[in-house]
Each structure stands twice: as structure tokens, then as C-alpha cells.
Amino acid sequence: MTTQKVEMADLAVGTEIGSRTLEISRADLVKYAGASGDFNPIHWNERFAREVELPGVIAHGMFTMGAAVQLVTDWIGDPGAVLSYGTRFTKPVPVADLDGAPGAVVEVVGVVGALDAEAGTARVDLTVTLDGQKVLMKAQATVRVT
């Protein structure tokens, strides 16, 4: 983890803050269900998910959103510096039931999308994809830089 402080003067729109690969398994969804209290069976019961016309068990949108923003938290160095964060969920993330291999692999890339020197904030735009297709749309986090 980087300990170098992020300075406004070093930032420019378009600067990449980093990238991360998220390997997601069924166990991750069970863990997220327990930690968040969201026990909707579409996130852990294959039969149920298909009965309600889904392709199979899908990740909680909030799991993907929550895991993607860690790139921002680690970059800025303080989880309390994330002032706002929003996204649209455009495609479900089906998570296959595989032994010893991830059931889905999601890629996250963060880029500085806007800077507000007066407010001392930066907006980070996250591109979150599964097999090259965006699963989150307009995933943007605003952080306090100074």
C-alpha cells in the first residue's frame, strides 16, 4: 500500500490512479450477504435465481460497488476522505459455482475525471468491467484531497 500523500498539484484530469482485478467466488457473495444483511436468495440460490428469470446467481450490485471503491480508498489513504460515491448498475455479474477458480473476474480502473481546486476535491471515475463489458455506469467517487 502506498503511503505517499496525494497532492492536488500532482493531479491532472486523465491521471490514472491505478487498477485492480477482483476475483469473485460464491463464498464472497455469502460473506457479503452476512456482513451487509442483504440475504436476497438471487445472490446465493441458483434454483431461485433461475426461477425469477435471472441467468443464475448474480453478485450483489453493492458488492461490486463496494469492492470497486477500494482502489480509491487506498489511493487517497483515508477512507474518511471519500465524500460521495455513486453509480448505476447496468449489467448483472453472474458468479459461476466453480471449485478452486473464481466464478467471475471483474476489472477496475480509476482515472481522475475532474478537479476542483477551490473545494479541494477530486472526482475519480471508475471503469468496472466483466469480460470487457461495463457492469457499472458513471461510477464516480469524489474525494477530499487537501
Added chain:
Amino acid sequence: MTINPELQGRSYALGEPYSVGRESIRDFARAVKATHAAHFDVSAAHALGHADLVAPPTYAIIVAQRADALLINDSDSGIDFSRVVHAEQRFTHHRPIVAGDELLAALHVDTVRAMGGGAMITTRAEISTVDGVAVATTVSAILVRGEGQ
């Protein structure tokens, strides 16, 4: 069953405060694959100026979804939870959530829009401490899928 259009404008209040504990923050952080020390180590959180362990940026969803459940479980809402899909989510933090917080939520049903046989419902949870200090505003759009959607 169809969505009750009169839901728009309704408000619900979380009856019991949600107590934010250190283990809950650690569990949630692990669940979203967060590794920042301020979620796990009290002295690391102190070093950043926080009173206790700091929650990850989406932790407020726990409180927001408890408040949403008041609407979804309302007997005349017409919402089938198994057909609910999360469409949009936004968090605005007025201050970070830390261990030791006692949080309340007021849920407002801002819009209900019929879509095919289902509906898009936007809710806003105003999360505050039991002492009335504003902590976070969360806005959720949920799509309740109609048959065949």
C-alpha cells in the same frame, strides 16, 4: 400484484438505532475486500484523526437497506422482494461513519414510476446520529421487475 403508486411521498423511520460496532466494520471491510488499516486497527484510525475504526465508503448501505425494508415489507406496497433489482445507488457522506456511532434513518420515497408491469422506485435515506447530527444521505433506485421483465 402491481406497485402502489401512492407510495410516492411516504416516509418511514427506523425505530431502533443501528449500533456501529468494530467487528461489524471489520466484517464489512473484509466482505468488500478492503484492506485499509483504518478499518481494522484503532491506532491507524486515530493516526488519521478519526475517533475509532472508519467504515468503508458503502457501509451506510446496511442502514439504508434496513430502512428500505420498511417500505418493501409494508403490506400495501405491492413490492415482491425477489423481483427487486438495484438500479442506482449514491452515497453522500456528511462525516465518516465510525465505530461507536448510533445511527437512525428517515426514509423518503421520492419517486414511483411505472415501467411495463413493474416500477422504478427512488428512495432517500437521511442517516443521522441519535443526537441528530447528519451523517450520510443515501439515494437508491430499485427496479421491481414485472412478469417477463
